[in-house]
Amino acid sequence: MSVLSGYRVLDLSIAMAGPLAAMRLGDLGADVLKIEPVTGEWQRHTSAGGAVGQKVNASFLSLNRNKRSLAVDLKSPAGRELVLGLAAEADVFLQNYRPGVAARLGLDYEAVRSVRPDIVYVSMSGYGEDGPYADRPGQDLLLQSLSGALYSAGRAEDIPQAGPYFVADAITAYSAFEGVLAALLHRERTGEGQKVEVNMLDAMIAMQMQELSVRTVGGVAQTRGHGIHAHSYIRAPYGIFPTSDSCIALAFADLGLLAEIFGDPTLARWDAERDGFIHRDAISAAVARNLITDTTASWLERLGGRGVWVGPVNSYADVVDDPQVKHNGSFVTYRHPTEGVVTTPGFAFRLTATPARVERGAPTVGEHTDEILAELGLTEAEVAALKQDKVVA
Numbered sequence: 001m002s003v004l005s006g007y008r009v010l011d012l013s014i015a016m017a018g019p020l021a022a023m024r025l026g027d028l029g030a031d032v033l034k035i036e037p038v039t040g041e042w043q044r045h046t047s048a049g050g051a052v053g054q055k056v057n058a059s060f061l062s063l064n065r066n067k068r069s070l071a072v073d074l075k076s077p078a079g080r081e082l083v084l085g086l087a088a089e090a091d092v093f094l095q096n097y098r099p100g101v102a103a104r105l106g107l108d109y110e111a112v113r114s115v116r117p118d119i120v121y122v123s124m125s126g127y128g129e130d131g132p133y134a135d136r137p138g139q140d141l142l143l144q145s146l147s148g149a150l151y152s153a154g155r156a157e158d159i160p161q162a163g164p165y166f167v168a169d170a171i172t173a174y175s176a177f178e179g180v181l182a183a184l185l186h187r188e189r190t191g192e193g194q195k196v197e198v199n200m201l202d203a204m205i206a207m208q209m210q211e212l213s214v215r216t217v218g219g220v221a222q223t224r225g226h227g228i229h230a231h232s233y234i235r236a237p238y239g240i241f242p243t244s245d246s247c248i249a250l251a252f253a254d255l256g257l258l259a260e261i262f263g264d265p266t267l268a269r270w271d272a273e274r275d276g277f278i279h280r281d282a283i284s285a286a287v288a289r290n291l292i293t294d295t296t297a298s299w300l301e302r303l304g305g306r307g308v309w310v311g312p313v314n315s316y317a318d319v320v321d322d323p324q325v326k327h328n329g330s331f332v333t334y335r336h337p338t339e340g341v342v343t344t345p346g347f348a349f350r351l352t353a354t355p356a357r358v359e360r361g362a363p364t365v366g367e368h369t370d371e372i373l374a375e376l377g378l379t380e381a382e383v384a385a386l387k388q389d390k391v392v393a
Contacts, residue, residue: 008092010094011067012036013094016059017173018176019041019043021094021172023064029356029359032066033086034064034363036365037074038071040365043060044060056338056361061336062344062345064362064363065358069367070082070372070373070392073390073392074105074107076391078386080107082391089116091120092119092122094124095123099128118193120194125200126201128199141162153231155225155228167207168200179198182196210233226281227281227288228284228287229281236281237255237283238250240313243296245295248310248313251309257307258287258290300312330345331346332344334358336361336362365393369383
């Protein structure tokens with residue numbers, strides 16, 4: 001058995017944060033039913049990088065394995081009743097509609113709790129259920145910007161740059177995953193369900209626990225310098241530096257040791273802990289001046305061999321072929337019914353007794369409608385009638 005075998009999750013979410021949270025529950029063995037429109041969830045019709053597939057694009061495939069699909073029109077009374085019928089036998093109900101939409105559909109916490117009193121109901125939003133920003137679009141870049149995350153890196157004369165990944169979506173997904181597990185544990189102990197509210201703004205703020213505490217407790221402002229530096233609250237040298245053939249990551253180096261390796265006595269005049277903030281730009285410039293004289297491979301060997309914290313700056317192609325990544329089994333490869341053999345990122349943690357695994361690939365639209373409705377007790381004739389009326393697909 002997997003750790004969540006026997007639990008059922010209704011996933012009514014779209015895009016990335018909600019589907020990723022639900023997928024992680026499926027990875028641990030939960031029976032995840034993806035409840036989506038008869039035309040398919042939004043992510044089916046758009047993919048990062050324009051990566052289309054045969055029937056399932058790369059983005060949707062990456063966020064929806066270990067799920068079954070029920071395609072249903074939630075705006076129809078019959079469709080709503082079908083979902084409430086499934087909710088009556090579910091353990092987790094997850095949605096990331098904008099505030100107010102679930103209530104208009106008749107699928108808010110009170111409605112679902114009326115058919116399943118001990119439900120764990122997860123409501124995900126951009127900024128919270130209410131408040132001055134509640135109606136704003138909860139999009140990743142907007143949350144990166146609003147949360148203050150972008151002001152910690154880069155040069156003072158440049159505008160802040162967004163991270164090239166959906167970090168707000170990802171951290172919100174893992175926050176919801178964590179909240180579900182905590183709520184299920186509470187239910188096991190007490191028999192009580194509850195509502196779990198997760199919003200992207202709080203998740204991004206919580207992720208910056210150390211940085212924001214330095215500001216709120218220590219009173220230290222975010223101050224970017226004029227040279228190469230990756231984090232406003234970390235002493236120099238710290239960042240990505242050009243070499244003669246590419247670039248290299250360097251962190252927390254002892255300046256005396258660097259002076260010895262580089263043969264540059266100017267670095268020895270500074271003490272990293274004492275001067276690393278005050279003379280950040282000058283230290284970074286001196287390090288950059290030396291690193292540009294040799295190749296990345298040479299510096300990795302020369303610096304790494306002396307215990308300096310250095311590393312390569314990998315592309316995704318490099319990551320896939322990295323020996324430690326291969327050793328860890330960080331990616332999983334499996335056969336998808338329509339997309340063939342696919343390789344995607346695997347699981348963020350390992351359980352020795354009940355490991356996560358891929359039981360099924362991302363479904364096509366309504367692939368499991370007949371199967372799920374049969375489990376709900378509907379006859380073939382009743383399902384056929386619902387399809388005739390376009391309630392389900």
